[in-house]
Amino acid sequence: MAEVRLRVNGADRRLDIPPQVSLLDALREHLGLPGTKKGCDQGACGACTVLADGERINACLALTVQYADREITTIEGVDHPLQEAFVRHDGFQCGYCTSGQICSAIGMLAEHKDGMPSAVSEDPAAEGEELTDEEIRERMSGNICRCGAYNGVVEAVAEVVR
Amino acid sequence: MRTFDYVTATDVTTALRTVAERPGAKFLGGGTNLVDLIRENVERPDVVVDVTRLPLTGIDELPGGGVRVGAGVRNSALAAHPLVRTRYPVLSQAVLNGASAQLRNMATVGGNLLQRTRCPYFYDTASPCAKREPGSGCGALGGITRDAAILGVSEHCVATHPSDMAVALAALDAVVEVESIRGTRRVPVLELYRPPGDTPHVETVLERDELITAVELPAADAAPRSRYRKVRDRASYAFALVSVAAALRLDGDTIVDARVALGGVAPLPWRAAEAERLLVGAPATEETFARAAEAELAAATPQHDNAFKVELARRTIVATLRELQEHAAAGSAA
Incomplete structure (x- = not known):
């Protein structure tokens, strides 16, 4: 067993867990925070996206022990205009991917603000690409929506950006 | 687990x-x-x-114009770094074309180089796989091999190397710095990986206890005009069917330096040496590009269900070189 201290949604939490427990399972099964969802459990869907020190990661591939002393933000700790924008623009149907989509979008907006390029940015050396719909789609491609609510997701993110 | x-x-x-x-x-x-x-x-x-948590997260300029990247640098930090974006755009593009933003925030440069194949038979412990269990055979042969390699395969393994980043590093002649308790050594990326032969479980020349600590990018005149083009089943967040990392340097219309490396088609990042040989000294024309691509792919040995990769690779090589040539022409006209 390993003792791990985390800061989760602003609160100090302490866990005694074996090293193989993923951050996703720690949040859902040990800390009573089931808002973060388990989709594929292999890094292929993005439903488990959370923020670690503000950066989006897949909690299913993160060993909790590797995130000791880090600041983790889950959907339970989010209060952001994206949430109402998702409702207004039908950015979901079943809602299973939504907590991951929202956390991912928050991380994405921060990355963009910091000047992160994307695979569709015309010139990798150019700074400050505008967040076009094409850019939003590329930058959000790590979040799969089985219902296919992508158009609503793009509209919701675009509304918050513009 | x-x-x-x-x-x-x-x-x-x-x-x-x-x-x-x-x-x-x-x-x-x-x-x-x-x-x-x-x-x-x-x-x-x-x-x-x-x-x-090791102190291997620096990206530093080297004397002479090269860049040294710590092996612990996250993929996203590598792609975003101004030195990489301006001097080695092919590397930034390759990294940004791999995985998803979430995974790029987690994955390290060293780990990216040493990631394992995504061949489904490697993952399926009910199937034989000589990469997973030495000597057990290959479940992929005669099975579903649409994503399998077409160059450099053996009768024991047809799995592809999954990295986009490594393809760009192969084109750039990057050198890997390796440490162990016995000391430090330097291994060119082109010599890091071993062809599968009859030991597909031995993927690199590294010993089990050797750690990649850095990657060095040499200065290269052609590199600032380099490009990465990736073709896959969906527009983003998928492994390559075929990818091309390329750089061209022209003197007038004549090619004086050419770098071409391929992803998605081989057990390792594939430097297209034969294509480069035909490109250098030739006029930068569609005919030259097609001839070079065809020569490189003449040795392809596709499986029963992935012959499309040969034509796809040919077209992708030509399209990438054409794009580089057009950029160069636009640059010299301006």
Whole structure:
């Protein structure tokens, strides 16, 4: 067993867990925070996206022990205009991917603000690409929506950006 | 998921010593591949040594114009760095075309180089796979091999190397710095990987206890005009069917330097030496590009269901070179 201290949604939490427990399972099964969802459990869907020190990661591939002393933000700790924008623009149907989509979008907006390029940015050396719909789609491609609510997701993110 | 010991190291010497002393130990980077492989019971380490807290996260200019990248640098930080974006755009593009933003925030440069194939037979512990269980055969042969390699395969393995980043590094003649308790050595990326032969489980020239600590990008006149083009089943977040990392330097209409490397088609990042040989000294025309691509792919040995990759690779090589030529022409006209 390993003792791990985390800061989760602003609160100090302490866990005694074996090293193989993923951050996703720690949040859902040990800390009573089931808002973060388990989709594929292999890094292929993005439903488990959370923020670690503000950066989006897949909690299913993160060993909790590797995130000791880090600041983790889950959907339970989010209060952001994206949430109402998702409702207004039908950015979901079943809602299973939504907590991951929202956390991912928050991380994405921060990355963009910091000047992160994307695979569709015309010139990798150019700074400050505008967040076009094409850019939003590329930058959000790590979040799969089985219902296919992508158009609503793009509209919701675009509304918050513009 | 089976358990293991977890050790976090804050200095390189401790990390190296721990792995050297414990035969079942493995280095752990961002975990985006190794954690999944442990969960699938493909990798079975007794202890993982976390190297993400080692001081290997710098990106620094080298005398002479090159750049040194620490092996612990996250993929996203590599792609975003101004030195990489301006001097080696092919590397930034390759990284941004790999995985998803979430995974790029986790994955390290060293881990990206040493990630394992995504061949489904490698992951399926009910299938034979000589890469997973030496000598057990290949479940892919005669099976579903649409994503399999077409160059450099053996009768024991047709799996592809999955990295986009490594394809760009192969085109750039990058050099990997490796450390162990025995000392430090430098290995060109082009010599890092071993062809599968009859030992597909031996993927690199590294010993079990050797740690990649840095990647050096040499200065190159052609590199600032380099490009990465990736073709896949969907527009984003998918492994390559075919990818091309390329750089061209022209003198007038004549090609004076050419770098071409291929991804998605071979067991390792494939430097297209034959194509480069035909490009250098030739006029930068569609005919030259097509001839070079065809010569490189003449040795292709596709499986029953992936012959499309040969034509796809030919077209992707030509399209990438054409784009570079058009950029160069536009640049010299301006």
